[in-house]
Amino acid sequence: MSRPFILRNPSILVFLAALAAFTLGVTLMSEAFGSGAISTSFVKTLGKTLCLCLVALAMDLVWGYCGILSLGHFAFFGLGGYMVGMWLMYARTEIIVAEAMANAPIPPTDQEVVDAIGTQIFGVVGSSDFPMIWYFASSLPAQLALVVLVPGLLALVFGWLAFRSRVTGVYLSILTQAMTLALSLYLFQNESGLRGNNGLSGLQNLPGVTAGQATVSIWFLWASAAALALGYVLCAWVVSGKFGSVVRGIRDDEARVRFLGYSVEGYKLFIFTLTAVIAAIAGALYYPQAGIINPGEVAPIASIYLAVWVAIGGRGRLYGAVIGAAFVSIVSTWFTGGLVPSVPLGFYTIDWVDWWLVLLGLSFVLVTLFAPKGIGGLVDLVAGRIAPDRHGADYGPDKGSKRQGEGRG
Amino acid sequence: MSSLLEVSGVSVTFDGYKAIRNLSFQIGQAEMRAIIGPNGAGKTTFMDIVTGKTRPDEGRVLWGEKSMNLLKMSEARIAQEGIGRKFQRPTVFEDQTVHANLLMSLKNPRGSFPCLFYRPSFKDEARVEELASEIGLSDALTRKSGELSHGQKQWLEIGMLLAQEPRLLLVDEPAAGMTLAEREHTTDILREAAKTRAVVVVEHDMEFVRRLNCKVTVLHEGSVLAEGSLDHVTANPQVIEVYLGR
Numbered sequence: 203m204s205r206p207f208i209l210r211n212p213s214i215l216v217f218l219a220a221l222a223a224f225t226l227g228v229t230l231m232s233e234a235f236g237s238g239a240i241s242t243s244f245v246k247t248l249g250k251t252l253c254l255c256l257v258a259l260a261m262d263l264v265w266g267y268c269g270i271l272s273l274g275h276f277a278f279f280g281l282g283g284y285m286v287g288m289w290l291m292y293a294r295t296e297i298i299v300a301e302a303m304a305n306a307p308i309p310p311t312d313q314e315v316v317d318a319i320g321t322q323i324f325g326v327v328g329s330s331d332f333p334m335i336w337y338f339a340s341s342l343p344a345q346l347a348l349v350v351l352v353p354g355l356l357a358l359v360f361g362w363l364a365f366r367s368r369v370t371g372v373y374l375s376i377l378t379q380a381m382t383l384a385l386s387l388y389l390f391q392n393e394s395g396l397r398g399n400n401g402l403s404g405l406q407n408l409p410g411v412t413a414g415q416a417t418v419s420i421w422f423l424w425a426s427a428a429a430l431a432l433g434y435v436l437c438a439w440v441v442s443g444k445f446g447s448v449v450r451g452i453r454d455d456e457a458r459v460r461f462l463g464y465s466v467e468g469y470k471l472f473i474f475t476l477t478a479v480i481a482a483i484a485g486a487l488y489y490p491q492a493g494i495i496n497p498g499e500v501a502p503i504a505s506i507y508l509a510v511w512v513a514i515g516g517r518g519r520l521y522g523a524v525i526g527a528a529f530v531s532i533v534s535t536w537f538t539g540g541l542v543p544s545v546p547l548g549f550y551t552i553d554w555v556d557w558w559l560v561l562l563g564l565s566f567v568l569v570t571l572f573a574p575k576g577i578g579g580l581v582d583l584v585a586g587r588i589a590p591d592r593h594g595a596d597y598g599p600d601k602g603s604k605r606q607g608e609g610r611g
Numbered sequence: 612m613s614s615l616l617e618v619s620g621v622s623v624t625f626d627g628y629k630a631i632r633n634l635s636f637q638i639g640q641a642e643m644r645a646i647i648g649p650n651g652a653g654k655t656t657f658m659d660i661v662t663g664k665t666r667p668d669e670g671r672v673l674w675g676e677k678s679m680n681l682l683k684m685s686e687a688r689i690a691q692e693g694i695g696r697k698f699q700r701p702t703v704f705e706d707q708t709v710h711a712n713l714l715m716s717l718k719n720p721r722g723s724f725p726c727l728f729y730r731p732s733f734k735d736e737a738r739v740e741e742l743a744s745e746i747g748l749s750d751a752l753t754r755k756s757g758e759l760s761h762g763q764k765q766w767l768e769i770g771m772l773l774a775q776e777p778r779l780l781l782v783d784e785p786a787a788g789m790t791l792a793e794r795e796h797t798t799d800i801l802r803e804a805a806k807t808r809a810v811v812v813v814e815h816d817m818e819f820v821r822r823l824n825c826k827v828t829v830l831h832e833g834s835v836l837a838e839g840s841l842d843h844v845t846a847n848p849q850v851i852e853v854y855l856g857r
C-alpha cells in the first residue's frame with residue numbers, strides 16, 4: 203500500500219517514456235539538430251500541441267475528476283500568454299531601440315529610451331505611454347511570476363465567489379463562459395493597455411538570442427515536453443490518494459462529501475485555481491511558439507473546444523485528455539492546412555478547410571453518444587476492462603458525475 | 612445528565628406543507644434512541660435538519676457542552692463537530708473501492724492540504740481492515756463499491772459512519788435489505804456504539820427496534836406523539852391508531 207506512487211501508477215511511466223521518445227524523435231528529425239525531415243514550422247506545431255495537451259490535462263482535472271465543467275480555462279491559458287508576451291515584446295523592442303539610438307550624437311537618457319519603446323509598442327493604438335500594467339514588463343522574473351499570479355488570482359476570486367454561492371452544473375459553465383467573454387471583450391479595447399485587437403506580436407523572437415528559429419523551436423519543444431511531463435506527474439499525484447478520493451467524491455455526490463466533514467467549496471477552489479495555473483503555464487509556453495497572441499484567443503469558443511478535446515480523448519483519465527488534445531490538434535492542422543483533398547460531389551465540393559469544424563462537431567456528438575470513454579477507452583479494450591452494467595445509472599446523483607459508459611477507467 | 616443534542620420548537624414547511632411542526636427532542640451523551648413513525652412523519656427531515664441539509668423556519672438546535680448553535684454551521688462543519696449520518700438510501704462513492712470509501716471516512720484532518728499530503732499510517736490501515744471485518748467486507752476491500760449488493764452498501768455505509776468516530780450517530784433505516792442474521796449483527800454494532808456515544812436509529816421493523824432495547828420516540832405529522840419504552844408507546848392508543856394499527 204505504501205509503495206512509491208509512481209510504481210502504483212505504471213501508466214505514468216508509460217506516458218513519460220512515450221513523451222521522451224517523441225521529443226527525442228522530433229529532435230533527431232529536426233532541421234537544427236537532426237536530419238531535417240521535419241520542418242521548423244511543423245516542429246512549432248508539435249511544440250504547441252504539447253502545450254495544448256497540458257491545458258487539456260488541466261481541463262480533465264477540473265472536469266473529469268472534480269466534475270466542474272469549466273468553459274473558461276482558455277482565459278487562464280491566454281492570460282499566461284499575455285504575461286510572458288509583455289516581457290518578450292518589451293525586451294526585444296528595447297534592443298531594437300537601443301541599436302537605433304546607438305549612433306545618435308548625444309546618448310539618450312533612460313527616459314528617452316523608455317519613451318521610444320512605448321512609441322514602438324503602442325504606436326498601433328495611437329499612444330506612446332506605458333499603462334500601469336506594463337510596470338514589470340522589463341523584468342523577466344517578475345513577468346514569469348505574473349504568469350502564475352494573475353491567472354491564479356483571477357481563478358481564486360472567481361472560484362471563491364462562484365463556489366461559495368454553490369453555483370453548480372450548467373449555471374457554473376455559463377458563468378465561466380461569461381468570464382472568458384468579458385476578458386476577451388476587455389482585451390479588445392485599446393484602453394486595456396494590451397494593444398487591443400492587435401494583440402502582442404513578434405513573440406517568437408527571443409530577446410538577446412542569436413540562434414535561429416530552427417534551434418529555438420527545438421528549445422521550446424523540450425520546454426513544452428518537460429512542462430507536460432511535470433504537469434502529468436503532478437496531476438496524477440493530485441488525483442491519487444485520499445485527495446483524489448475526495449475530489450472524485452465531489453464529482454459524483456458532493457452533498458455526501460459534505461456530510462463526511464469535507465469542505466467541498468475549499469476543494470473545488472483548490473482544483474480550480476491549480477488547474478488555472480497549469481493552464482497559464484501552458485499558455486506561456488504556447489504563445490512564444492505561435493508568435494502572436496490577440497484577444498480572439500480567449501474567445502468563449504476556445505474553452506469549449508478544450509472540453510471537446512477532453513471528451514473525445516476520454517474524460518476522467520489523464521492520458522485520455524492528452525490523447526484527445528494531441529489527436530484533434532494534429533488532425534485539425536492536417537485538415538485546415540489544405541492537406542486533405544477536397545471531395546467533389548458533382549453538385550458540390552467538400553472543402554475540408556470549411557468543413558473540418560462540422561466534422562469535429564459531429565465526432566464530438568458521436569463520441570458522447572456512442573463511445574463515452576473516448577479514444578482513451580481503447581486502452582480498456584486492449585486491457586479487457588469492461589464497464590460494469592449499471593442499468594444506465596450514473597455513478598452518483600450530481601450532473602458532472604461519472605456516467606455508466608465511462609466506467610472502469 | 613446534560614444533553615448532547617437539544618432540538619426545540621423546530622418547524623419546517625415545504626411548499627406550504629408543514630413537514631415538521633414544533634418538534635422538540637433531546638438526547639444524552641451515551642444514549643440509544645429509536646425513532647418510529649408512519650411514512651412521511653418527518654423522520655428523515657429531522658435528520659436533515661440536524662445535519663444542516665435543511666434549514667428550519669423556526670426553532671433551535673443546540674449541540675454539546677457549549678450549546679453551539681448548529682443552525683449557523685455548514686454541513687461540513689457539523690460533521691466535523693461529530694455528527695455522523697447514514698442515509699435511508701445507501702449512499703456510498705460507487706466509483707471507488709471499499710477501501711477508499713472507508714479511508715476517506717476515517718477521522719483525520721479534513722482540509723485540502725493535509726489531505727493532499729496524507730499517507731495512510733499503519734494505524735489507519737489496521738483500522739480500515741478492522742472495520743471491514745466488522746462489516747463483513749474484508750474480501751471486498753479492493754472492489755468498487757458500486758458493484759456491491761444493496762445490503763453490502765448498507766454495511767459499507769455503517770462502516771463509514773463508524774470510521775468517522777462521531778459523537779452522535781444518525782442512522783436512517785439501517786436494516787432495510789438485510790437478512791435476519793445481518794440485522795442481529797447490526798443491532799450488536801449499534802448497541803456497542805451506544806456505550807460511548809449517542810445513537811439515533813430510525814427503523815420500521817419492530818423486531819429490530821425491540822432488540823435495540825432502548826427509549827423510543829414516536830413521530831407523527833412532524834411532531835412527537837409519544838415517548839418511552841417500546842412497551843409503553845405501543846400500548847398508547849394514539850400510536851396504535853396512526854402507526855401500528857394500519
Ligand SMILES: Nc1ncnc2c1ncn2[C@@H]1O[C@H](COP(=O)(O)OP(=O)(O)OP(=O)(O)O)[C@@H](O)[C@H]1O
Pocket residue numbers: 625626630648649650651652653654655656657699
Ligand atoms: N425536500 C423536500 N421537498 C418537499 N417535500 C419534502 C422534502 N423532504 C421531505 N418532504 C416531505 O416531508 C414529509 C416528511 O418526509 P420524511 O422523508 O421526513 O418522512 P419519513 O418519516 O422519513 O418517511 P419514510 O418512513 O417514508 O422514510 C413528506 O411528506 C415528504 O414528502
Ligand SMILES: [Mg+2]
Pocket residue numbers: 654655656699783
Ligand atoms: Mg425517511
